[in-house]
Amino acid sequence: MVHRIIVINCMVLLTAISASCQSVKADQVWKAQGSNLEVEYRQNTKAVPQYEVFEISFKHENEYVNPFFDVTIDVIFTSPSKKQLRVGGFHYGSSSKPSINKRKTKTDKGERQQISYDFDKQDMWKARFAPSELGKWKYDFVLRNVNGKEVSGSGVFNCVKGRKPNPGFIRRHPTNPFRLVLDDGSPYFPIGLQDCWGDNSGSGSVLDQCSMEGPFRTDRKEPPPLPPGPLFVRGPSENPQNADVYFRRFSQCGFNLYRFSQQNCSYQIYEDLDNYLVQEGIMTDELLCCARKYGFGVFYGIFGYKKVFNGDPYNKAGLAKVKRFIKYSVDRWGAYVDFWEFLNEQKADDRWYEIMVPYIKSIDPYHHPVTTSWERPELDGIEINAPHWYQRENEFESDAITASRAKNWKKYNMPVVVGEQGNHIDKRKPQPPGVGGVWDDRSALRMRIRNWSALFNEIVFIFWNTSYARDGHFMNIWLGPKEREYVRAMQDFAYYLDKDVRMVDVKVSQPKAVRAYGLASKKCAGVYLHHFSSHTKPLKSLRITLDIPAAAKGYWYCPENAAILKTVDVSAGANRLEVPEFTVDIAFLVTQAGPPDIDKDGRPNNLDTDDDGDGVPDKEDAFPLESQEWRDKDGDWIGDNLDADDDGDGVADDWNKNGIPDYEELDIDGDGVDRAKSVPWDVFPLDPKEWRDTDGDGIGDNSDLDDDNDGYSDQEERKRGTNPLDKLSFPT
Structure with a gap:
């Protein structure tokens, strides 16, 4: 592993590090009383920028058998133009942190760790809303409990433009049925990503462990032989990383759409439709907020692989529970997401969709496009065709196959978002040496040709990333710096097109x-x-x-x-x-907009000697379009900053010569913050002077003049008494 600067035994004091993307709550607390109920409520801000998330928190001490269902909150938001929008509140959890319990269990696949979360009390509910209309808003709420008692309250806030305007949600193009735009009318050319998530460290967060580009695995039993050459070496990986490193690297190269669904190589949000999970809901909040912080739109799967009476649409009691969870999802995450996807790779009776599609549209105040998988574009109300496609085609045909599939998928006259894309092998058949299910040495090129062909045929790919090892799984795709460079080159080109192409x-x-x-x-x-x-x-x-x-x-x-x-x-x-x-x-x-300038430094690409702005000239840069990598000592297409074996000898690096492999050292830069397996984590694990990046702009807070990217400098905010680490706290 190669580092910018390493300082060993450099300890720093940490203050106010936020592990999540959630805003600091406002100080003012109101009390609402009635029917022997007592509720404290507060707003996260008095002024919210357009399309950002306004949140009301409710603290209520009564004990309930099931706080998710035994308390309901109805909120009516009244806009400056007197339009009314109805939003439901939801049970959030507790005002105190959980105790986390870990235990080992034996399964058919070996020993597994089970994690549970226990709370002393369940006293917190919330309501969220992302306003689109500028001006003064009013809200009125009624909180009711299972005993028929209720309490009401109200409040006001202002929706403002903001110095760094949010472009809004992703929408269907008003005249081109295959394109997408943002609320402000700007073009949106998505390239998507998805991955596996879980609280693998038992920290209460899914964000402190992520896998990125790993080589061929060393722990396989009877591994097949590999071809010669630096691309085909078994060795250690620099995993785990954390979600900030993960999202930063992918967002900086142009990935801008994230797909997530529960129980789809991820944790579940409920045990069953009568028992929702508290900490898993909070972890989902944090995951979606982190993706949004780095500029990703969210393609949200409600049920994933969960069976939800798909084939039993006349079961009224069952469908009532399905609707209840859909409402919970809309209430909790509607202000964060851009697309709703009902199921993942499941079939459902037509009648099921006839019930659920109109229902979600009736309760979603944001009118997000609706889709499902397996794809059902022929059904009324489905607005996105979302097929899945895994392929290992001849690279000379990558464009033609993409174009042919696009033509077929577009027959339904709606946007096509390929919800899962990647490589595929038939695991029943022997494969040539060096070919993993997710990677081979021509994978990046095929991906490049597919991506460009998709852009020009008006469809979208979401790649299922499985990059912990090049020989992992029999399908999905391994994404490293070479792949990210190709995406960045294409997205830089796309930025010069307009929404009407x-x-x-x-x-x-x-x-x-x-x-x-x-x-x-x-x-x-x-x-x-x-x-x-x-x-x-x-x-x-x-x-x-x-x-x-x-x-x-x-x-x-x-x-x-x-x-x-x-x-x-x-x-x-x-x-x-x-x-x-x-x-x-x-x-x-x-x-007519001038020549492409990929790093936006004022010098067009043909005149710029450092296209990614990392300080290393392109001629000396192993990855001239990947700003986080510049050396690849062994030529394995894994940049040395994320390579646990820089020289490719199969032995882990020990850069600081302390006898411990670098990949095992969680605080290699010595700043007192581990890169993973802890909360908080080090957003810049190779920089001893930085460990936090509140706004996800790639500049550490210690160097950033505007930590929260609200358009007001930290110095100005301190003078005016607002919080420079909260984008919803700014001078008004």
């Missing part, structure tokens, strides 16, 4: 060697070319014909590294253009 025809002079895909609007255009006849022999003398919407500059662009290969002037109308020599693929961008 649609598919257009592109003619090529060599159709037996190249397939072409085009996008255009009234202001910009793009082309993607795949050289499907060879990935080793450069292609020369190719020409394309494309209709250009308006006179502009055209930039020939490399999908591998975002290099600007050539700049040309184009005119409105039909243009016949010479394509620069290329080998695998090439893209063409027509825009």
